[in-house]
Amino acid sequence: MSSNLKRRFINKVFVALCSLSTLLAVGMLALILGSLIVNGAGGLHLSVFTQDQPSPGMSGGLRNAIIGSIAMCVVAMIIAVVLGIMAGTWLSEYSRNSKYGQAIHFLNDVLLSVPSILVGLFVYEIMVRPFHGFSAFAGAVSLALLAMPIVTRTTYDMLQLQPNTLREAGMGLGASQGLVIRSIIWKAAAPGLLTGGLLGFARISGETAPLLFTALGNQFLTLNMTEPMGSLPTTIFQFAMSAYDDWRNLAWVGALLIAMAVLTINILGRVMTRGGKR
Amino acid sequence: MTNKDNTVEDLEQFIAPPAAENLNLEARNLDFYYGTHQTLFNVSLPVERNKITALIGPSGCGKSTLLRILNRIYALYPQQYAVGRVLLDGKDILTDHDTLTRLKERGDTVTLDPLGDDISQIRARIGMVFQKPTPFPMSIYDNVAYGVRLHFNKSRQELDQIVERSLHRAALWDEVKDKLKESGLSLSGGQQQRLCVARGLAVEPEVLLLDEPASALDPVSTARLEETLMELKKDLSIVIVTHNLQQAARISDYTGFMYLGNMIEFCSTDRLFARPKTRRARDYLTGRFG
Numbered sequence: 352m353s354s355n356l357k358r359r360f361i362n363k364v365f366v367a368l369c370s371l372s373t374l375l376a377v378g379m380l381a382l383i384l385g386s387l388i389v390n391g392a393g394g395l396h397l398s399v400f401t402q403d404q405p406s407p408g409m410s411g412g413l414r415n416a417i418i419g420s421i422a423m424c425v426v427a428m429i430i431a432v433v434l435g436i437m438a439g440t441w442l443s444e445y446s447r448n449s450k451y452g453q454a455i456h457f458l459n460d461v462l463l464s465v466p467s468i469l470v471g472l473f474v475y476e477i478m479v480r481p482f483h484g485f486s487a488f489a490g491a492v493s494l495a496l497l498a499m500p501i502v503t504r505t506t507y508d509m510l511q512l513q514p515n516t517l518r519e520a521g522m523g524l525g526a527s528q529g530l531v532i533r534s535i536i537w538k539a540a541a542p543g544l545l546t547g548g549l550l551g552f553a554r555i556s557g558e559t560a561p562l563l564f565t566a567l568g569n570q571f572l573t574l575n576m577t578e579p580m581g582s583l584p585t586t587i588f589q590f591a592m593s594a595y596d597d598w599r600n601l602a603w604v605g606a607l608l609i610a611m612a613v614l615t616i617n618i619l620g621r622v623m624t625r626g627g628k629r
Numbered sequence: 630m631t632n633k634d635n636t637v638e639d640l641e642q643f644i645a646p647p648a649a650e651n652l653n654l655e656a657r658n659l660d661f662y663y664g665t666h667q668t669l670f671n672v673s674l675p676v677e678r679n680k681i682t683a684l685i686g687p688s689g690c691g692k693s694t695l696l697r698i699l700n701r702i703y704a705l706y707p708q709q710y711a712v713g714r715v716l717l718d719g720k721d722i723l724t725d726h727d728t729l730t731r732l733k734e735r736g737d738t739v740t741l742d743p744l745g746d747d748i749s750q751i752r753a754r755i756g757m758v759f760q761k762p763t764p765f766p767m768s769i770y771d772n773v774a775y776g777v778r779l780h781f782n783k784s785r786q787e788l789d790q791i792v793e794r795s796l797h798r799a800a801l802w803d804e805v806k807d808k809l810k811e812s813g814l815s816l817s818g819g820q821q822q823r824l825c826v827a828r829g830l831a832v833e834p835e836v837l838l839l840d841e842p843a844s845a846l847d848p849v850s851t852a853r854l855e856e857t858l859m860e861l862k863k864d865l866s867i868v869i870v871t872h873n874l875q876q877a878a879r880i881s882d883y884t885g886f887m888y889l890g891n892m893i894e895f896c897s898t899d900r901l902f903a904r905p906k907t908r909r910a911r912d913y914l915t916g917r918f919g
Contacts, residue, residue, distance in 0.1 A: 448707075519702050520763040520825065523756070524776035524832065525749035528705075534775075539766040 384610065391607030394600045399608075404570050404586060407595040413605055415572040416586040422574060423487055423566060423582060424556055427494035432548050435499045436537075439506025439547075444532055456507070462500040470496045471561030479565055487573075487580035490566025494558060498551030505547025509540040542624045549620035553613045559584035583609055647677035647883070652716075653866040654699060654755070654836050659713035660735070661694055661703075661890075668694055669711075672892045674868075674885055676836065681858060681867045683881035683898065685874060687913065690887040692870040696838050698723075699868065700755040701748060717835070720744035722751050753780050756829030760841040762821030764813030769796075769805050772813040772824055776832040791831055798864075799827035800857045819850025826857065837861065839869040843876065855880050874914065878902050886910045 398412045405411025438459070446452025474493040479485055513536050521531035537544065562568070567579040568589065583605045590602035654676040661669035669691045676682050684692040697703045698711045701722065712731040715723045721741040729741070744751065753776065765772050773792045777783060783791065792809070796802040801823040805816070813824055822842055829837060839858075843851040858867055858880055871877050877884050878898060885895040886905070894901060894910045905911040 514761070514763070516759045516761060516763045517765070519705065520757070520759060521765070521775075522705060523700060523702055523752055524779060524828070525751075525753040526775075526779055527749070530779075535765050541766075 387603065387607045387610050390600075391603035391605075394604040395607065399601070399604055403572050404581065404590075404601070405597070407593070407598060410597075411601070413583065413586060413601060413608070415569065416581040416583045416605065417608065418572060418574070419487065419566070419569065419580040420556070420582040420584070422576070423491045423494060423562070423580060424552065426488070426491035426576065427498060427555060428548065428552055430492065430495035431498035431502050431551050434495075435502025435547070435551070436506050436544060438499070438503040440510060440532060440537075442503070442507045443510035444528070444536070459500050459503050462496075463504060465497075466560075467493075467497055467558050468560040468564075471564035474561065475564040484577075485565060485567035485579040486577045487566050488576040490562045490580060490582070491576070493561035493565045494555040497558060497561065498555045501551040501554055502547045505550060506540075506544055509543030509547065510536060512543070513539050546620050546624050549616050553616055556613055556616075557584055557609050559588050563588070647675050647680070651677050653678040653718065654868070655714075655716045656695065656699065657714040657716070658737075659695070659698060659711055659715070661691070661698060661711045662709065664708045667890070669698075669890045672713075672887070672890070674892065674895065675883075676866050676868055677883065678866050679862055679864075680882040681862050681869060681880050682883045682885065683877035684868065684870045684885050684887060685872075685877050685913070686887035686893075688872075691890040692887050693840050694890075695887070696757075696840050696868060696870050699836070699838055700752050700757055701725075702752075702757065704748075714739070714741070716742075717744055717751065717754065749780075753832045754834050755836045755838060756832065756834035757838045758822070758825050758829055758840070758842050761845055762818055762825055764816070764821045764824055766814060767812070768810050769813050769816070769824060770809040773827050773831050775828060780832055795827040795831040796824075798830050798857075798861060799823045800853055800860075801827055817850075819846045819853065822846060822850070822854060823857065826854070830861070834865060836866045836868065839867065841870050841872060844872060851876070874902075886913065888913070 396412075398410065400412060400414055400417065402410070402412035403415040404413060438455075442452055442456055442459070446455065470493050474489050474496065478489040478492060517535060517539060518528075518531055521535045522528065526534070562582050562585050566582060566585070568585040569579045569581040571581075573580055587602045587605045587609075590598040590605070593599065652675050656672060656674040659669055659672045660667060661672075672691070672695055674682070674684075674695060684695065686692050694703070699715060701715075703709045703711060704725065710727055710731065711723060712728060712735055713723065714721055714732075719742065721743050724741055724743040724746070732739075765775060767775075770792055773795050774788055777788060777791055793802060793806075796805060801820060804820060805811075805824075808815075813821065816824060822845070826837075826842075843854055846854065855876065858869070861867065869877075869881065881898045883895065884898040884901045886893050886901065886907075886909075888909050893907055894905060896906075901910065902914060905914055911917075
């Protein structure tokens with residue numbers, strides 16, 4: 352009886368601890384979102400999307416930064432998704448049990464957790480210094496380098512989930528391995544591959560450090576990828592540390608926009624994967 | 630029982646094997662290795678045209694392995710290799726460089742009569758259906774048309790006819806004729822398995838290999854599948870691996886009993902079930918082990 356009591360007690364304590372830590376984690380998130388909304392929502396006017404970033408004391412918005420962010424993220428994601436899916440497919444389908452494949456797999460996992468500032472410095476060395484100038488394209492490449500390992504890893508995991516009999520069934524009909532991958536395995540894994548892309552996008556949408564070394568920032572609107580380009584994270588970085596109230600308010604708005612974008616993307620990803628599972 | 634007891638010639642001690650001219654597919658003296666681990670020992674299997682040949686035996690005895698050699702699907706895995714001959718209509722299909730080298734190493738001096746190098750064509754002539762249904766993530770129509778599009782250049786109309794005929798032959802047409810555009814994954818397990826049969830039939834194979842096709846199906850679906858197979862043997866030869874002894878007895882003409890990588894007995898199904906020659910087969914059939 353006493354051991355029974357003890358068991359129940361331990362159970363209660365354990366459940367309480369679990370609930371507490373969950374509460375802490377969710378509470379933090381709620382606090383962050385709450386302060387973003389409290390401080391940012393007030394400044395969320397149409398002008399944020401229609402005007403470029405102002406000089407101190409003037410009115411303005413974040414148009415150049417928003418468009419810059421979207422442009423660089425889109426280019427980065429195109430690079431990361433194409434290379435990442437290819438790499439993940441190679442790792443899963445072609446390099447089975449080979450030493451070389453295992454080494455690449457390990458290196459990719461290392462790349463997953465490389466500090467983003469290192470990636471920024473790396474791209475600075477190979478793309479900014481040689482060409483004597485910061486460029487949006489260098490920014491996109493550094494973001495792609497951050498997203499690619501995520502896409503690669505997710506692709507690998509999702510392809511590994513596909514049963515071998517599916518591959519054998521395809522090849523049993525006489526299809527080549529490449530065709531089976533393209534016409535059957537990718538299709539079967541499509542929701543997972545999409546999730547990988549979205550995870551990668553969520554990761555890079557708020558990255559600041561690599562952009563400071565590569566795209567630098569630009570207070571004017573530009574779509575020229577060979578020039579420095581503004582982005583939400585670098586603008587937030589610049590404005591949040593400034594002494595001007597209107598700049599700091601815009602930084603809050605920018606932070607809120609990024610948070611909302613990431614949230615939307617994650618929800619979208621969830622919905623789409625669920626739709627695919629049937 | 631030693632390895633030497635089961636070459637094709639020795640099968641005659643059990644019962645006269647199918648006449649050579651009636652053989653559609655034949656495995657001769659096959660050894661099989663997973664890496665260095667040997668799992669098949671000098672196994673031979675004659676597959677007579679327009680008959681159902683069943684492979685029975687306890688789990689891990691090599692039935693599926695044997696089946697996977699017959700259409701060379703094992704070759705997808707670098708660690709696995711077979712040594713021996715597989716003949717499709719008298720022509721060798723195990724003619725890859727590796728197998729030839731190993732045949733020589735083993736001391737076989739036969740000259741092969743290769744069917745050709747195109748493994749894709751070989752696999753088109755020897756269809757395979759797996760234990761779990763493997764519908765592709767596409768519409769029912771595209772599932773059936775997959776292999777046809779691969780090998781033949783058919784017009785839309787011809788393709789429609791082939792799809793309909795294949796689904797008819799697999800006894801699935803009536804259930805899916807109104808929803809050919811729906812995903813193959815939306816069907817029930819039994820329907821999915823018959824869809825896989827239809828997909829295999831669409832490329833007009835001569836031989837159909839089935840690896841425990843009914844083990845994931847309920848009794849009603851199993852009965853339908855068996856009816857389908859009985860119907861199909863008019864047009865092609867069937868090899869079926871099964872754990873279900875009643876199933877083997879019901880539908881097959883010949884049965885091979887395998888144990889620990891050896892073909893212990895091979896003869897007509899009636900004969901094997903009525904009067905098994907070996908004690909192992911007798912014990913297995915009466916449920917004393919396995």
